[in-house]
Amino acid sequence: MSHVLLTGSSGWLGRHLAPLLAARGHTVTGLDVAVGPHTLVLGSVADRELVFRTVADFGVEVIVHAGALHKPDIARFARQAFIDVNTSGTLNLLEAALAAGHERFVFTSTTSLMVRADVRDGAGPEGAWWMDESFGPLAPRNIYGVTKLAGENLCRLIARESGMATAILRTGRFFPEDDDTLARPCGPNLKANEYLHRRLSVGDAARAHLAALEADVAHWPDNSETFVLSAPPPFTRADAGELARDARAVIARAFPDAPDLYRAAGWELPERIERVYDPAHAQRRLGWRAQDDFAAILTALRDGTPFPFAHDPAWMSPVLGAGE
Template sequence: MRVLLTGSSGWLGRHLAPLLVQAGHTVTGLDVAPGASTQVIGSVADRALVFDTVARFGIEAIVHAGALHKPDIVRFPRQAFIDTNLTGTLNLLEAAVEAGHPRFVFTSTTSLMVRGDVRAGAGDAGAWWMDEDFGPIDPRNIYGVSKFAAENLCRLISAESGMAVAILRTGRFFPEDDDTLAVPSGLNLKANEFLNRRLTVHDAARAHVAALERIAGCETFVISAPPPFSREEALELATDARAVIERHFPDAAELYAAADWVLPDRIERVYDPAKAERLLGWRARIDFGAILQALRRGDDLPLGHDTDWVSPITTA
């Protein structure tokens, strides 16, 4: 298929474009910043540009990965999030419907599921178990608000047009250090997050390709590395996560000590990607077990960590 990929110069886009090509698709990239896979420079908020690009390149399906993200809150006003994340999504959806596209893939975020009470800590039953049925949804910032509203546009237009839409609520895959957590940090934090809320950017890209090729109807998916835990362990995770981790990985503490890392004392939410495996045939290749295996062997850590990464949107 001839695929329009938005956000083609970003961290996800630069990994996703080659995978789409490898899968046999012809990719046209659209981004506000130049990049190796970007042919059209401009904003998805520019309705005329979106419709012209879809027509000029004979686009047959859209993968909408472009957005303002949570770190952009300090750089852009709220209106920019509405323009890019909401109006831009509407422009793309309506262009896709007008062109008769059979499918549309939308990159959303697990961040919109993190209500105030979730952010405050575990619930009465222990760690929050967050799959596609988790709710109610009550985003805590303009990023989450704009993404949830865009999701609802996807659902509305899919219902009205019959276009198949996959909404991918991706866990963390950004390469830079966390902008709010300092202890632990860097590689240690990223490794810990593979227990409950992270995946590699390459696995995130693979999920988009799977969604493009296999989606039917309109479905929402949580996209993250599979947690090694069960729901029955939720209460213990919130009080003594190390005991649960060591039950599943007996040498984890030893491997972490050798790396001068620390395991988490508590895990207060867990993202469950089982639906994506069931309906899309997708499963993250890198999980916490793979991180420990790299530590055992002394291999390079497959974490996708890059403290030098600078989003191209900051210089566009």
């Protein structure tokens, strides 16, 4: 087992990932700008001296870099803050890992950087966009996506030049707050719908990071691999055209009781699905598969059991209280 430096340890992912790593036998040192139960070092990844000192003083053997400014932070922070934290901070951690002789590095990225302007505007010429690791060209539409793509490219560059393996995890949605652009359907209904094509539970996101940390990296091309993380969609590429026209018909074929269960809950199924995240590569190469999927949503509706997602409209990133 390894001594892991976990950045973003007070955040939503970090607070679930830290205990999972510890339960697996890893020693965890958390670094965050905000106080939290798993945070031992208070400070920013943009502080290069702090990063290098932390790696050296704690005998860190591997870094899981889950800390970042996120899309909702665009309304609260200047672009320069995103450059400092998401780009320069990632470089600081990569170079500290190199200096310490680490063999691998795990980087939390985002599917958001794949959402170009045309993807944001709707379906593609053949129907729903099918978004796996080969999707491109990449043209992020905001400073969050731009800086996360830059972080990815830094990971690939250093992996290629140094031989340190880097795992890049493009996570779908897993945060508990309401959508910052859509008011309908209601938050829980929207989250449930997203398990069809673009969401995973925070527990599954944490398990994917553990899988990447412990993966066999011997045959990764250029010492780096990129993985799209989402609940497995109950569709195939052949469904792309119909999903963009009449998603409810496709859903009803896969889950005949879904319309009635949704109707009883006062929910609505999506009329159209215009992009689908495909996690098959992570399933093949990491041996990871999301435990929570749309079938789990229907089970919860049917049996009255808890949903696999947390919904908290009042959730705010700890970074706001810390003044990153």
